[in-house]
Amino acid sequence: MGDAHRVAGLVPQGVCYALPMQIARRKSLLQMMVPNVASLGYALFLAINAAGVWGGVFPFLPFEFQTRTIVFWFFFAQSVTFSLSYVVSCVGSYFLPGPTRTFLVKLTSAIYFAGWCALIAAIYVDALALPFVCIGGALLGLGSTGFYMLWQRLFASQDADAGNVSLLVGSAWGAVFYFALYLIPQAVTAYLIPLVFLPLFGLCVTLCSRTINAEQPMFADVPQEHPQVYRQALGDHWRGALCVGAVGFCAGVMRSVAVAEPTLGIYVNVLSMAGMLIAAIIVLWLWTLKDVRLSITDTYRVVFPFLITSMVLLPLLSDEYARWLAAILYAVYSAYIMLMMMQCAQISRDRGINPVFIYGFFGAIVYALHSIGFLGGTFAEDVRVMGVDPLAVVALVAIWALGLMHFVGSGGFTSALSRQDSPEAIELVALRLVEDVEAPALAAAGVGSSEAAGGVVDPQRADTPDRIAAQAQRIRDHYRLSAREAEVMELLARGNSVARIAEVLVVSENTIRTHSKRIYAKLSIHKRQELVDLVESF
DSSP: OHHHHHHHTTSOTTOOOOOOOHHHHOOOHHHHTSOOHHHHHHHHHHHHHIIIIITSSOTTSOGGGOOHHHHHHHHHHHHHHHHHHHHHHHHHHHHOOGGGGSOOHHHHHHHHHHHHHHHHHHHHOGGGHHHHHHHHHHHHHHHHHHHHHHHHHHHHHSOHHHHHHHHHHHHHHHHHHHHHGGGSOHHHHHHHIIIIIHHHHHHHHHHHHTTSOTTSHHHHOOGGGOHHHHHHHHHHHHHHHHHHHHHHHHHHHHHHHHHTOHHHHHHHHHHHHHHHHHHHHHHHHHHHHSOOOOOHHHHHHHHHHHHHHHHHHTTTSOHHHHHHHHHHHHHHHHHHHHHHHHHHHHHHHHHOOOHHHHHHHHHHHHHHHHHHHHHHHHHHHTOOOTTOOHHHHHHHHHHHHHHHHHHHHTTHHHHHHSOOOOTTOOOOOOSSOHHHHHHHHHHHTTOOHHHHTTOOOOGGGOOSOOHHHHHHHHHHHHHTOOHHHHHHHHHHHTTOOHHHHHHHHTSOHHHHHHHHHHHHHHHTOOSHHHHHHHHHHO
């Protein structure tokens, strides 16, 4: 009853718009955990992928088959193909967006199926085990990329709430399904994956793809018609991709330690899936209680001291510490991959850009750094530099790379050498009079002395929130609009045209029209004047 009164208190007097109740919006954690077709299919895919790709080991294949040579070359082929596939997807979706508008489920399933067949064949044909493993790794890497792209397009095409819930619930159930695979006899599981489980999650993708609105700007978009939108998106989000890549780099370094022991690799697999389960449940639980704002770069700032410290301690502590560190880093990495998919889906919705492009951009950086970490750690383990223990070499290489990536992510030399007004800056006023330098330039520009002294303030550039901004914020909180929808709504309420809003936000006009339709639907209105009236009433 109290919640109802609090919601009713937000309804302006004299306004009869339909305002949805907060009580109806909120669901319990158990209600949110009930999977749908999309989340079930994604969960099954994650569980199967973890059985042969995620940790670089095969928990359901014979241990005697998993020699260090076999595992290394499998992961080498898989990771190189995986990373290159994301690069090709990003570049290809920009120059040839046509193929990304269709769901190539059959082709992706065939590639994934062939990869598992090659992997199983390697067990029985000893003479050709290594070639089969390399072929299987490359095909599984390509097939995994294809399925991840399919799921990313599906989540991005959905409403923000529905897409994020499906992704989080699917991630949580993926861990549960992975643990359930251990209940099946090991000799049977390797055959069930390509023959039973693969068709099941392929069918889920196919069914869900039929519900997608292919007319959304993100699918109908032609990137080369407005390249500034794509440049702006990359400029705004490359640091986030680098942050996830830094975590992936450390996880790759520790994977090189796990490859030498298949039992350790399985341990890493289990804990990484457990970490993803815990992260998904925590986010869902917090979401049921309050609004959640997640930032990849902000969370990385919290994780960075842990990464640096853990690598410093690596050569100083026992092998048991290395095992735990490998498992923990993979758990953190799994959580970041989940956040990365959510971030890419939001970018596609907000900016109306091809989901394959932005996800390919993130994946190319993240998985390339993960592969570099693995290969660097593998070679560093076999090298003794000036009498330094190989494990210490691994730690030093990782610390150097982390520091370099942190420096680049913080702005590099450009940020360090740029002129910034900060409280700790040492101020040295120019020895020449300011009038001697600036007066001629100001006069030529037609600026008077009072304006040069700061006496006139452009109201369009003032940062102080005005009445419309405050009203827009209240509407956003009440109707649960996204940040981009709130921006568009406020600009519409101020009388801006669609073309002007697209120019301000650096997106296409079709994207603004799509946002407008969603805003009107959420606010239960049909035209701009009703929007203006609603804003005025708050």
